[in-house]
Amino acid sequence: MGSSLEEPEQSFPAFVTACIPDMARQMVAAVLQAFPDYDQLPRTVVEQDLVRRAEENLRLFVRLVIEGREPRPEDLDDMIAVAVRRAREGIPLDAALAVYHRGALEAWDFLSRAADTPQRQAELLAAVPQLLRYLGVVIPGVAGTYLRERQDLHWEQREAKRTLAQALLQGKPAELLAERFGLTLGGYHVLALRTADTVESSEAGRPALRVIHGEIDVLSPHALTLLDRTGGWVLVPTTESQARLDSAVARIATAAGVRVIAGTATATVVSEIPARAEEAGEIARLARGLGRPTGVYRMADLALQYQFARPGPARAWLLDLLAPLIPHPHLMDALRAYLAHDHNRVAAAESLVVHRNTLNYRLNRIAALTGYDPGRSEHTPLFSAALTAYDLASADL
Known part of the structure; x- marks a missing residue:
């Protein structure tokens, strides 16, 4: 008389491991549907890198469940490298972080459907604290790395724009420099920006220079700047309206809590920039010295004063x-x-x-x-x- 022995139910880690390939593909499909920014990545990245990274994250989680611990810094090396790449690819931070939540949700849904016994369902519920601890370490680590990388990129871009602005204001050849930095030259509104006094920080507690840079970035991401705490030079593409220049200067004055004067003249071609900068600087000097209120001043506003300020x-x-x-x-x-x-x-x-x-x-x-x-x-x-x-x-x- 024969007897049949039931095969023992596989362990929870083995159960999850067996589901990883299908689960990773479902996670990536959900991410692409929820976050269009990821769908703009090269197809090879979508088809290979994202799925592979999802599988690696799932295997890391299984290993941590087996070892009963939270991730260590060395466990996050690959995810940190991915965060750096996403920052350079221009993926927004909210999307870069939200994929971890969305991925965890898709993985949970997948395993919930696959858990077909009471014991398996109990094991799945018991893994929830481990999952929360995992996300609680991974997401801050990825966010910190992403922000540091974006700050570095922002600094590099700002320094590139500063170098280009300096060359243009001095009348030096700048075409090759612009090409190297991936920037396009054209006509510019030349702003000579002057604050009434040297200001270390704004009323809101932000450094005044950061206030100025922030408002210029809002005005135009293609603006070139050469600034310090007392002001400096801003080259704004002529595609931006004069009214937007006025609004930006008003916001800078409000945020920094000081009187801000800007003289402006328009260079229709790059070769005119040094002459227009001299004109804008003189207009700003006149308006500031005459005690004019915050605003953007043009030749039409101070033509008489401009002429009488010159010896003759x-x-x-x-x-x-x-x-x-x-x-x-x-x-x-x-x-x-x-x-x-x-x-x-x-x-x-x-x-x-x-x-x-x-x-x-x-x-x-x-x-x-x-x-x-x-x-x-x-x-x-x-x-x-x-x-x-x-x-x-x-x-x-």
Whole structure:
């Protein structure tokens, strides 16, 4: 009489190991469906590397279950290497981390369907704490490596842009340099960025330079910068609108908690950049020295001041026109009030808190000392220009 012996049920690790090939393929299929960024990777990576990595992770988990321990740093070497590659491939961090959760969920679903006995189901439930401990070590390790790599890449890209910006501003050949860094040259809005004072950090606690870089990155990922804490130079592609420049400077001022002045001029071709940079720098210097509020200033905003800030016979004559009035501040005040109120003597007198007759006397005195009458229409523009030249000279511009 024969007897049949039932084969003993295989161990839980052996059960999981036998499922690994099919489970890995299901995990990768779910990841590709849930995270389109991964589907943009080369087909060979999808078909070979992702499946192989999924199998390796599953085998590592089985080994840790057998040994009853959490992953050690050396256990994560392969996953760390993958994190570096994903960072360089441009896979977002949230997707790079979410695949571990999605993979674990797919593996759990697969094993739940395969666990066809009460004992197997109990073993699967008992493995949950081990799975959570596994994810609790793997995900922070991968995240830290990914972020460090992205920071290194970001630094490399920023230094490349800084080097290229410096070459363009100095008028040096930059085509080969741009090609080496994978950057495309074209027309640029040249911004001379100046803060009112040297600022170490923003009100929010972030270093001011990081605030500036962050806002420029938002403005255009293709902008080239040469910056320090007091400002510097920004080359923004002309594909960006002038209005966006204004908004970016306003945000920088708000985030850093300081007055920020930018002069700008547009270079339609690369060869114009040094000249436009000189123009933008002069505009920024004028606006800053004259106490203008935060904003982006263009030649149209300061054309008169730009011209009068330059030495020449016209500037010298205008300064000489006001020279007799300088020892008499009350006469200078009267002239300013008269011009500021569009030649309205009543309004000008009220602003000075004097009688209209007093204002008239002072205006007559100005005419006597200078030989030019501010009340005459042909002389009024001369006094306006002279005051502009005087203010520029007084501001040491």
